[in-house]
Amino acid sequence: xxxxxxxxxxxxxxxxxxxxxxxxxxxxxxxxxxxxxxxxxxxxxxxxxxxxxxxxxxxxxxxxxxxxxxxxxxxxxxxxxxxxxxxxxxxxxxxxxxxxxxxxxxxxxxxxxxxxxxxxxxxxxxxxxxxxxxxxxxxxxxxxxxxxxxxxxxxxxxxxxxxxxxxxxxxxxxxxxxxxxxxxxxxxxxxxxxxxxxxxxxxxxxxxxxxxxxxxxxxxxxxxxxxxxxxxxxxxxxxxxxxxxxxxxxxxxxxxxxxxxxxxxxxxxxxxxxxxxxxxxxxxxxxxxxxx
Amino acid sequence: xxxxxxxxxxxxxxxxxxxxxxxxxxxxxxxxxxxxxxxxxxxxxxxxxxxxxxxxxxxxxxxxxxxxxxxxxxxxxxxxxxxxxxxxxxxxxxxxxxxxxxxxxxxxxxxxxxxxxxxxxxxxxxxxxxxxxxxxxxxxxxxxxxxxxxxxxxxxxxxxxxxxxxxxxxxxxxxxxxxxxxxxxxxxxxxxxxxxxxxxxxxxxxxxxxxxxxxxxxxxxxxxxxxxxxxxxxxxxxxxxxxxxxxxxxxxxxxxxxxxxxxxxxxxxxxxxxxxxxxxxxxxxxxxxxxxxxxxxxxxxxxxxxxxxxxxxxxxxxxxxxxxxxxxxxxxxxxxxxxxxxxxxxxxxx
Numbered sequence: 001x002x003x004x005x006x007x008x009x010x011x012x013x014x015x016x017x018x019x020x021x022x023x024x025x026x027x028x029x030x031x032x033x034x035x036x037x038x039x040x041x042x043x044x045x046x047x048x049x050x051x052x053x054x055x056x057x058x059x060x061x062x063x064x065x066x067x068x069x070x071x072x073x074x075x076x077x078x079x080x081x082x083x084x085x086x087x088x089x090x091x092x093x094x095x096x097x098x099x100x101x102x103x104x105x106x107x108x109x110x111x112x113x114x115x116x117x118x119x120x121x122x123x124x125x126x127x128x129x130x131x132x133x134x135x136x137x138x139x140x141x142x143x144x145x146x147x148x149x150x151x152x153x154x155x156x157x158x159x160x161x162x163x164x165x166x167x168x169x170x171x172x173x174x175x176x177x178x179x180x181x182x183x184x185x186x187x188x189x190x191x192x193x194x195x196x197x198x199x200x201x202x203x204x205x206x207x208x209x210x211x212x213x214x215x216x217x218x219x220x221x222x223x224x225x226x227x228x229x230x231x232x233x234x235x236x237x238x239x240x241x242x243x244x245x246x247x248x249x250x251x252x253x254x255x256x257x258x259x260x261x262x263x264x265x266x267x268x269x270x271x272x273x274x275x276x277x278x279x280x281x282x283x284x285x286x287x288x289x290x291x292x
Numbered sequence: 293x294x295x296x297x298x299x300x301x302x303x304x305x306x307x308x309x310x311x312x313x314x315x316x317x318x319x320x321x322x323x324x325x326x327x328x329x330x331x332x333x334x335x336x337x338x339x340x341x342x343x344x345x346x347x348x349x350x351x352x353x354x355x356x357x358x359x360x361x362x363x364x365x366x367x368x369x370x371x372x373x374x375x376x377x378x379x380x381x382x383x384x385x386x387x388x389x390x391x392x393x394x395x396x397x398x399x400x401x402x403x404x405x406x407x408x409x410x411x412x413x414x415x416x417x418x419x420x421x422x423x424x425x426x427x428x429x430x431x432x433x434x435x436x437x438x439x440x441x442x443x444x445x446x447x448x449x450x451x452x453x454x455x456x457x458x459x460x461x462x463x464x465x466x467x468x469x470x471x472x473x474x475x476x477x478x479x480x481x482x483x484x485x486x487x488x489x490x491x492x493x494x495x496x497x498x499x500x501x502x503x504x505x506x507x508x509x510x511x512x513x514x515x516x517x518x519x520x521x522x523x524x525x526x527x528x529x530x531x532x533x534x535x536x537x538x539x540x541x542x543x544x545x546x547x548x549x550x551x552x553x554x555x556x557x558x559x560x561x562x563x564x565x566x567x568x569x570x571x572x573x574x575x576x577x578x579x580x581x582x583x584x585x586x587x588x589x590x591x592x593x594x595x596x597x598x599x600x601x602x603x604x605x606x607x608x609x610x611x612x613x614x615x616x617x618x619x620x621x622x623x624x625x626x627x628x629x630x631x632x633x634x635x636x637x638x639x640x641x642x
Contacts, residue, residue, distance in 0.1 A: 052391065053623070053624040053625070053626075053627070054384070054387055054388055054391060054620065054623045054624055055384075055385070055388045055623065056387070056388045056391035056392050057368075057392060058391075058392075074631070074634065074635075139517055140454065140501075140517075141516070141517070156454075158454070161501055161502045162642070239504060239506075240504070240506050242504065243501065243502035243503055243504055244460045244502060244503025244504040244638070245503065245638060245641060245642055247634070255462055257361070257365075258359065258361050258362060258365075259359075259361060259462045259463065260361075260462045260626060260627075260630070261361045261364065261385065261388060262627075
């Protein structure tokens with residue numbers, strides 16, 4: 001065989017490349033179809049199933065639940081509450097996580113590893129356990145209110161069984177995800193660029209504002225997307241710390257599916273959550289394109 | 293063809309004795325699905341284990357789930373090939389299962405104990421029959437609430453601000469509270485969508501610390517996080533014992549309502565005959581007596597002779613205070629009550 005023939009041998013025609021790519025995609029397409037598309041299709045079918053007032057599913061079809069969700073102001077309020085709460089939690093998580101992630105990024109040696117493990121370690125615990133921990137801290141006779149009482153507070157502050165409690169709990173629970181996403185994004189930060197800015201006379205706050213922050217924006221966008229999506233689908237923490245006063249889409253899906261047995265309504269609301277996910281992903285893609 | 297038939301017949305004649313012997317030695321296993329936690333522990337000790345001792349050929353596998361809705365969810369998923377034989381769940385969910393054809397109708401000819409049950413243990417449109425009666429009680433922390441409460445309106449006093457724990461709607465404990473208050477205020481009940489009861493929640497709602505006490509309503513009252521609330525009698529009585537009296541329970545002067553658990557046989561149950569034997573035993577006077585004396589659910593079998601120390605801790609002595617409730621009818625208007633609850637009760641507690 002000649003050298004030219006050997007050089008041309010491994011090269012594939014465009015048709016062959018397409019075929020190889022399609023073959024390589026088959027496993028993930030199959031997994032996606034079985035693990036995601038089929039359950040979503042099933043959800044769509046359940047959402048248009050007929051249900052009696054007792055909760056029995058009769059086998060008929062009805063768009064009653066979609067009509068109810070579209071026309072009842074409660075569900076619009078529920079959607080607005082959910083998006084607003086998730087956005088606030090995302091912003092709070094970003095604010096508290098960013099300095100920690102930046103600090104970790106700049107550290108070296110054993111301390112970096114130790115602190116990284118400390119940051120990730122909450123993920124080893126169930127969110128139920130962590131939420132119960134917050135109940136011990138935030139209750140009327142918990143750590144915070146006891147400290148405030150020692151400082152002279154007459155009445156305990158209501159820090160849980162309301163929206164405040166839900167936001168505190170979700171922020172802490174979602175911090176590890178945000179920190180890990182930010183750390184991944186900080187890979188673009190080149191210390192020499194910061195040094196150059198400082199050499200040219202930029203004070204530290206300007207270096208941060210004009211150099212560090214813009215370069216870390218992809219990480220911020222990724223962390224925010226991840227946190228927003230996790231916040232919007234959280235139901236354990238809002239259930240435990242909301243005290244039945246905080247109505248969110250995920251808690252409503254849980255109540256309808258597990259307590260009142262209204263599966264069509266639960267399926268309808270689940271599809272709405274999926275649509276919100278899709279919108280969040282679209283916004284993220286747009287932001288990334290603008291940053292890029 | 294004839295040869296084939298001959299071979300098959302001969303083979304079955306030869307093999308049959310071994311098969312019969314093997315099946316006689318092999319115990320049949322039935323799957324009984326019911327509540328997890330305290331119910332599982334007490335029911336296993338009082339009913340399941342004695343049943344297995346009395347029926348060595350039948351093994352009972354207890355499949356615990358946290359609530360009735362989770363049970364019906366699993367049964368819906370298994371509809372094509374049922375794995376569960378017997379299910380104990382709330383009467384409203386039993387009605388759903390009957391309507392969907394998941395449960396078969398129990399027959400008094402096959403289960404004669406059905407004839408021994410109180411009349412209110414049988415329901416025209418439900419396949420199963422009542423296996424336990426429970427009732428709503430007020431529960432309180434004995435250190436924090438002195439003197440002991442007597443009325444539901446004791447939860448509305450200024451001293452109870454932020455110290456009340458009520459499992460709110462859609463939980464049926466909250467629903468039961470609304471129904472009692474509706475009756476107290478002259479409401480027509482289901483026809484009036486319990487509007488008077490919703491209205492009567494106004495003085496209580498601002499005092500409520502949580503509408504979703506976790507892991508249940510008893511724990512926060514025992515540990516002092518809350519002082520007073522409502523719960524189910526059976527669990528309250530057991531918690532009163534296990535907390536060394538930190539928690540106490542009583543039937544308020546406004547009355548109580550019954551919660552009913554129904555025992556059902558799954559349509560197409562893999563071990564139908566053994567399942568019927570278990571149901572028969574669960575409804576029998578000895579099993580009813582054992583479970584009532586263990587967990588203070590009121591018995592559904594009229595012939596069960598319960599020790600006075602146990603029967604006094606059920607609603608049996610307070611039947612005059614029981615507000616009659618048609619749970620099946622209530623399930624039909626639950627969405628409308630829930631709607632009013634969210635709009636008129638929850639905002640008062642924010």
